[in-house]
Amino acid sequence: MAETEKRKVPSTLKTILRYDAEITKRFVIWANNILTFRTLRTHYRGLEISCHGIPWFAFWIAFTWLFNNPHLVEMQVNILLGLLLDIILVAVAKAYFRRKRPVQNKDDALGQMGPDIFSFPSGHASRSIFVVYFFTRLYPLPILCYGPLIAWATSVSLSRVLMSRHYILDVLGGCLLGVFDGLLLELFWISEETAKSLMSIVSDEKIDGGEYHV
Template identity: 55%
Template sequence: MAEGSPKRRPPTWLQEILSADEELTRKFVVWGNSLAPLHSLRKHYKALEVTCHGIPWLAFWIAFTWLFNNTHLIGLQVNMIMALILDIVLVAIAKAFFRRRRPLENKKDAFAEFGPDHFSFPSGHCSRAAMVAFIFIFLWPIPIFFHLPLLAWTTALCISRVLMQRHHLLDVIGGVVLGVIEGLLMALLWIGDSNAMWIMSFISDEKIAGAEYDV
């Protein structure tokens, strides 16, 4: 683009969609803040934000995998690390491509925000939450009585991203859709326990207790 030339603008139809999204987001925030239960929880949104940040999640699963090399968990551990890396990469690429600005009312006090994180679409927190829920419901099923708390956490996280004015509604929807797509990709890429054991043995140069290896 030549110096001094105007920046490219989205097509008119897309501008109209984004404008409508911004207006609906503002109305949703006003409505949410008018409800006493939601308004009283605003001080907890920052803590909820940290519960699904990519860095703590990845650090936790790497440490958990390294410290607890249980044969019954190794498949989940290796696949979860792979899924988190996939999510971080796809969200970073999407944000760098779309470069949508966060809502004007957003306060720049987010935890560990850098690089493409400054952009709004899609919500990485929502994609990660949706992907984790997909994994624990469909790919590595946890007992059914844990499903409701898991879905409640995912829903609360998505709502809080809008009420904190970190994201517009479409950012959250896009994040959830991306998270489901990531879950489907993980269903295709899922590494079996024996291969997960081999990977961990190769990385750590140690044999996992209880595992069997061909010699």
């Protein structure tokens, strides 16, 4: 009984969620009736995999391990920290809110486990926005890269709704969380010297310029 009371959803929030579900449904129907969006359906899976947490984390661990360039180590260590932070915050938020995914949803290409069975917030949206924030503010790439980065993040976020993985509020919540990830990482940014020291601990080879380089 106590658990039921604790999980009782306020009527105002119920109304908001109901409108969100209805607006999302209408948007998906409208978008999928447009030829352009219909032709993009085959690309949704690719967008899904391109921002999935498992490939991103695995790729950056491999990239950091194989290319321990002293000029890249600060970026490598910090983006790994940011990705880990994002995964933890998304998992905690989903476990707390426990919003069910849209009824039309099917498991994503790499499956869903643990808190990821829940819908709010969208982990793909938060991760894509965090990546954009990271490479435009924290570790800026050449400005020519900004357009493709923003287009990719926008496409990933939209595809989550069009695939019926999430409601619109889930994606908006994920976008806000991605910005929060970036702000938090900016606050706890690991310096180049500290990053080299950390890498020297987990690597057999010492990085040039690191505190323990031999």
